Amino acid sequence: MNVEIQQKVRRTAPKEVRQQQLIEATLDAIAERGISGTTTAQVAKRAGLSVGTVMLHFDSKENLLKSTLNFLAEELRDRWSAVQAQPDLSDAERLWGIIEANFHEDILTDTKLRVWFAFFGEAQYRAYYREMVEEFDTERGLALETLLEALAKTSPQQEIDPFGLTQSIESMADGLWLGIMLYPDWLTVDDAKARLWSLLSHNLPEHFKAGATPETASIK
Amino acid sequence: MNVEIQQKVRRTAPKEVRQQQLIEATLDAIAERGISGTTTAQVAKRAGLSVGTVMLHFDSKENLLKSTLNFLAEELRDRWSAVQAQPDLSDAERLWGIIEANFHEDILTDTKLRVWFAFFGEAQYRAYYREMVEEFDTERGLALETLLEALAKTSPQQEIDPFGLTQSIESMADGLWLGIMLYPDWLTVDDAKARLWSLLSHNLPEHFKAGATPETASIK
Amino acid sequence: MNVEIQQKVRRTAPKEVRQQQLIEATLDAIAERGISGTTTAQVAKRAGLSVGTVMLHFDSKENLLKSTLNFLAEELRDRWSAVQAQPDLSDAERLWGIIEANFHEDILTDTKLRVWFAFFGEAQYRAYYREMVEEFDTERGLALETLLEALAKTSPQQEIDPFGLTQSIESMADGLWLGIMLYPDWLTVDDAKARLWSLLSHNLPEHFKAGATPETASIK
Amino acid sequence: MNVEIQQKVRRTAPKEVRQQQLIEATLDAIAERGISGTTTAQVAKRAGLSVGTVMLHFDSKENLLKSTLNFLAEELRDRWSAVQAQPDLSDAERLWGIIEANFHEDILTDTKLRVWFAFFGEAQYRAYYREMVEEFDTERGLALETLLEALAKTSPQQEIDPFGLTQSIESMADGLWLGIMLYPDWLTVDDAKARLWSLLSHNLPEHFKAGATPETASIK
């Protein structure tokens, strides 16, 4: 069939394809220009579509942005859930896997990092974020806490506070994200993993060997 | 004289007074509406002044925002610098003092926290932020590193990596800020200090006693 | 269908139509209020369109004004070019035709006259005017000079300075425009043509008969 | 007396001094930025005074501009009136003197030329201009006409139309002003005088010798 005609004919695409296309364009736009600098026209242009199509699929700019945030949150949740669901992992491996999910190359791109903090920084979306991720975050917090409790039992000589250690892990992970974004020359992804590993190795030395680099670590 | 009437009377005030007045109105506006939701009209209204006065003192909205960020950064720097300059403090006290400056009640208000992250999140201001705080941050990083090196020498049995520990401290502090902002019901300022104290107590147990609450800690 | 209702219905139109519509509204607005008194809102209202549409088609007020000036300049150039390109005209007829183009009823309306002088008077646009019309004006000046040289050869008893006479013709034409605008009761278009004819008749009496009114003049 | 103290004491100046000072500043401002680009703040700064002082002396910007136009018109009128009032001049000398007044170096500066056309170009001030100069212009027109009539009587062989020739002279003078402003590289003040002399020499050859440069012309 003639390609030119085909191009004109295939002007419609499945809903999901268009929406994903627009969300990706939105991620790029926010990363580059910030939320306030992102216009529907920019998103449309990046996606190779028209402004009308943006409204057609998302009804409003606000909804497009919320959908974008949703996408990020679900992508992250899917990743650590997958680790959690994976059979034949030790508790320590599972714990590290959940933590490491934050730094996976699909999750921690320059673009996505900037978009996360763009949403954290906008009052309007912070509220929505809280509603949306409350479930996810509580879930992950409980998963970490449960794993830490299990590991604590096998480290009798250490005083472990699972709740506090969860706060430490999650805060440090978040802070490392911020550091990677703001000072990429001073703090790399490998540094970040090393810092979290070090935190674990001080609290659970039997399961996380001090000095072992996270990559080569034999988690037992 | 009646205050209401007095308010309507046009009063001139020193430049610094008006500028501070406007910066404080800007802090409130950003905290409540975000950077993109903050309009010059809003700031003016909050400050009890007119839009023209905002422009008179800051020339542009961009400059007003940058001045606001400047104010925050200098306020924080002044606080930890003061600790550093204070005589008759031990190295451990000095280290803790610098860390604790981040959580001082003048520094860590709900409003200011939101404004910090608003600036981190806006692409446009992130670049300016980096330029502006580079000096401050490098300075503080070096101060921490130097203190950690000194403390490491008196903890011979521990393996201390001053650079890595500095990364850990700063990242955790940043992440705790984010946590306090996003999940105030789950993470309090006292939790935050306890988490940082715990980090230090694991790395420098001789100087930071495990279990001691930071407030009552006898830092020696 | 009812015209009034039809007007309220949003209609798309070719780019050129909208642009011409807006340029004409701009001409009227400048004529009535001057350049500084012409606002985008006024132009939009006159054109029966919205302010957004003005920006959509011209990007900025400055560009709208420049386009308006362009339109005037090209309209004038097209008119005398057409005379120049016309075959079977004698040199004298051609010369007079070029001069007369300045006073054609499509060119010399009250409105357009005011707009020309509005642009001459605004420092900001004078520079642009020069850039834009330099080519046109040089071209016309050369056309006049060439014709005058040819006519001079057939008037051997007269001392003709084609360059100087070109200056005289163009200056007088410009001054007559100004006079028609400022003192319409004292100086009419017919007066203007008579003055220019008189200038020619004194310099090239064989080709431009003294006393002949320009309209009825038998130019040979 | 101490100069510094004197400067602080002499903060007041005669009304006329301040007004002239401000009018000069206005001339410069309009020449450089145009009427719409001229702000009271600019004028005040150029004059080394404050915005308040501008309002104090002229009440409004509009009045300042009108006063500026007044100044120009009176300055020009004074100059040709002086020629007219001068005894022991022949009619031809008087005629040429009145014409030449337009090109006197005090009258025809770059700055003033631009200001004249700025006022001609602004609808708002054109009306005021007409009111104001009607008297002056009628007066000058009559002066020229009267002189031309007198000269015509002594040139019996020429057909002179004093009214038409007055139109020609005034229009050409105005057009030459415009040319000097717009194309200073193509048309100089000397060219302008030569063009007007040429016009007169064709109409009144006995009084204005062809080829004589205006400067050295022995007007008899």
Next chain:
DNA sequence: CATGAATGAGTCTTCATTCAT
């Protein structure tokens, strides 16, 4: 007389949203 901080109506410009095609 002179100042200049303060005002706020007015302007240009942006951009989410609509809707005829």
Next chain:
DNA sequence: AATGAATGAAGACTCATTCAT
């Protein structure tokens, strides 16, 4: 399902004018 011309409310910024000093 897709387009993009058109809209108009909203925002940043300007500037003539006021007025307390």
